[in-house]
Amino acid sequence: MTKAKWLALAILLFIWVGCRKNDPVPDGTDDYQAVRSPQLPDELFAYSTLEFPDTWLNDPALQLFGGFGSDIEVTDAGATLGRVLFHDPGLSADGTVSCATCHQQARAFSDPVALSTGVSGIPTDRNAMALFNFKYxxxxxxxxxxxxxxxxxxQPIEHPDEMAMDLAxxxxxxxxITFYNGLFEAAFGDATVTTERVASAxxxxxxxxxxxxxxxxAGLEDGFIHFTESEEMGRDIFxxxxxxxxxxxSGKNLFSTQPFVNGLEVDYAAAGDGGIGALSADPFDDGxxxxxxLRNIGLTAPYMHDGRFATLREVVDFYSDDIQAHPFLDERLSVNGFGSPGQEPYALSLTEQERESLVDFLETFNDTVMVKADWLSDPF
Ligand code: HEC
Ligand code: HEC
Known part of the structure; x- marks a missing residue:
């Protein structure tokens, strides 16, 4: 190769490397601010007035858990800053990963893959969880x-496989980053950034x-008159x-504050993830x-802590036919039911039609507002 050709190749390589470096969002530089600055409404969205409906607030079971959420007061400016932080990849070590990378609004703030990848490219240990209803x-x-x-x-900001950012x-x-000055000032009175303020927002x-x-x-309000025959059958099965x-x-939020063993494995520790058992080393907590x-469950595939089931149909098939005889399987999933000792898994053997109906019914839990709400969307 001639000297000129070598030079041309070197220049090309230089340009290529240069371009690649700009691929991830560069952090804190003038370029970064020119390319990415949040588009926010002129008048702050009234986050502080968001509240659950009276049917929830007056629900005796939920009232018990209503004080479980954070004590931090939601202000319009504080949540606005939080919206920008949540969607900003600039919070990660290399400017490529934001909370929203793994918690996507259209999926009820979950991730459509079994295990997520962040800055390191090493998959997370577990399935990224859907995020909502933290009041309870x-x-x-x-x-x-x-x-x-x-x-x-x-924690995710610091986690080496999530955003890998040095919190200090x-x-x-x-x-x-200039646009944060005004946002911190509006939320906290001055432009100083602290990790406590980031956590609060x-x-x-x-x-x-x-x-x-x-x-x-809607069905709870109108007696389910708009449900299809299949959805009604699924509701009955549920x-x-x-x-x-x-x-x-259970209850309006279709959850429990108690953790349970639902029989995915006979021995979870041996299968690779003991859940709470991995922390307590108590066999009772294995799995x-x-x-x-189950709210939004039709939007948050894949399923379970490791994302092992790709579809709701696979989940229903599991509960119908495949619950494992774990020594501490919850009694509700055993032949005898709650309150009766015995860990023999129940075998529902649902018919084809029952399986389809149950899936159809589970899909009616999908949210129609939160997943599209402008005020929660990516402002960049
Ligand atoms: C690389 C993917 C990834 C990123 C980025 C990420 N998360 Fe997560 N998130 C996860 C995974 C995986 C879990 C479950 C981890 C576990 O249980 O061990 C999780 C769990 C959570 C939970 C617990 C929810 C519950 O119901 O218990 C919250 C809250 C949460 N993340 C908020 C955030 C916030 C806020 C950010 C940004 C600062 C963020 N996450 C960034 C993957 C991610
Ligand atoms: C003994 C309590 C219990 C019963 C009964 C139960 N579940 Fe679950 N369910 C759980 C637990 C605990 C998990 C999380 C398990 C895990 O990830 O390891 C779960 C997970 C799920 C998931 C996946 C959630 C997600 O976000 O990945 C679906 C869907 C589900 N259950 C549907 C059902 C259906 C339908 C029934 C009735 C056929 C049912 N469950 C009965 C306790 C229960």
Whole structure:
């Protein structure tokens, strides 16, 4: 090769490397601000006035858990800042990953893959959870290891496989980005960035993910007159006391604050993830996981803590035919039912039509408002 050709190749390589470097969102530089600056409404959205309907607030079962959410007060400016932070990949070490990368609004703030990938490219240990209705939840993660949403929200920023950002360096990084000055000032009185303020704003925003509008909720109001025959059959199967679905995924929020063993494995630790058992080393806790809400369940595939089931049909087939004889399988999933000792798994052997109906009914839990709400969307 001639000298000129070498030079041309070197220049091409230089340009190529240069371009690639600009691919991820560059952080804190003038370029970054020119390309990415949040589009926010002129008048702040009234986050502080968002509230659950009276039917929820007056529900005796939910009233018990109503104080479980964060004590942090939601202000319009605080949640607005939280909205920007939640959607900003600039919070990650290399400017490529935001909370919304793994918690996508259209999927009720979950991720359509079994395991997510963040900055490192190494898959997360578990399936990214859907995020909503934190007013009623105190314990976070599949194994409930963190108490309080405000104590959770900084963890993904630091986690090496999620956003991999050095928390100590985060305030200075954000203070460099001009649009954050005004947002912090509006939310907290001055432009100083601290990790506590970041946690507060993220908590305020995530507290605004409220999900209570679905075809199921409309049915509760109008006596289910708009349900199809199949959805009605599925509703009966869910509540009839034989499947006992509603004995764990219960009440208006279709969840439990108690973790349960639902029999995915005979021995979860041996299968690779002991859940709460991996923290307590108590065999009673092997495979005990958070009993997540079934709201939005048609939007949040794949399913279970490891995303093992790709579809709701696979979930229904599992509950019908494949529950494992775990030594501490919850009694509700055993032949004898709640209150009667014995861990022999029930075998529902649902018919084809019953399976389809149950899936159709589960789809009526999908939210119609939260997943499209402008005020929760990506402002960039
Ligand atoms: C790389 C993917 C990824 C990113 C980025 C990410 N998360 Fe998550 N998130 C997960 C996974 C996976 C879990 C479940 C982890 C577990 O249980 O061990 C989770 C769990 C949660 C939970 C617990 C929900 C519950 O019901 O218990 C909250 C809250 C949450 N994330 C908020 C956030 C926030 C806020 C951000 C941004 C600061 C964020 N996440 C960034 C993957 C991610
Ligand atoms: C003993 C309590 C219990 C009963 C009864 C029960 N579940 Fe579950 N369910 C759980 C737990 C706990 C999990 C999470 C398990 C895991 O990920 O390891 C779960 C997970 C799920 C999921 C996946 C949630 C997600 O976001 O990935 C669906 C869907 C589901 N259950 C539907 C049902 C249906 C339908 C029935 C009735 C046929 C039912 N469940 C009965 C406790 C129960």
């Amino acid at each position: 939840q105190r314990r976070m993660f599949w194994d409930l290891r963190t108490v309080g949403l405000e104590n959770q929200v900084l 360096a985060l305030p200075a990084k954000l203070e460099e 993220l908590t305020q925003f995530v507290m605004c993910f409220q999900s209570y509008s679905s075809r199921f909720d 509540f009839n006391g034989e499947t006992r679905c509603n004995q764990c995924h 005990r996981f958070k009993t997540v809400s």
